[in-house]
Amino acid sequence: MDFFINNWILILAAFVSGGLLVWPLVTRGAAGSTVSPSEAVRLINREKGVVIDVCEPDEFAKGHIKDARNIPFGQIESSAQLPSNKALPLIVVCATGARASRAAATLRKAGYQNTHVLAGGMAGWREANLPVEK
Incomplete structure (x- = not known):
C-alpha cells in the first residue's frame, strides 16, 4: 500500500499514457x-x-x-x-x-x-x- 501512496504520480502517468494509446482504437470504430x-x-x-x-x-x-x-x-x-x-x-x-x-x-x-x-x-x-x- 505504501508503494501506491509514494508513487501515485507514476501510477497516474501510466494510466494516462495507456489511455492515450487505446483511445484511437476506441474512436476508430464509429467513423x-x-x-x-x-x-x-x-x-x-x-x-x-x-x-x-x-x-x-x-x-x-x-x-x-x-x-x-x-x-x-x-x-x-x-x-x-x-x-x-x-x-x-x-x-x-x-x-x-x-x-x-x-x-x-x-x-x-x-x-x-x-x-x-x-x-x-x-x-x-x-x-x-x-x-x-x-
Whole structure:
C-alpha cells in the first residue's frame, strides 16, 4: 500500500499514457478507419476506391481530388451519387477531416462498411504533394 501512496504520480502517468494509446482504437470504430494520402491512392488505384468530398460546392471548386464526387455533408444521407455497391472502399474527405469523420459515421450506418477518412483532409493531401484539380 505504501508503494501506491509514494508513487501515485507514476501510477497516474501510466494510466494516462495507456489511455492515450487505446483511445484511437476506441474512436476508430464509429467513423471507420483513417488512411494516409498514400494509402488513399492505393485504395483508389488498386481497389477501385471512390472519393467522396463532403465540402461545400465553393470549397470543392477551389480544389479537389481527381474524380472525387462532391456530396456536401448536409446531403450525404439522400444523395444519388453514392455508389450502389456498398462493398467498394469509400475515401471521405473534407478540408481538414472534421466533417469527413461525421460523414463516414453516417455512411457506415447506411451500410457502407468499407469507409475511410483521409487523414488531414485536403490539407494533408496537398501536404503530400498529390495532384489537385480545380
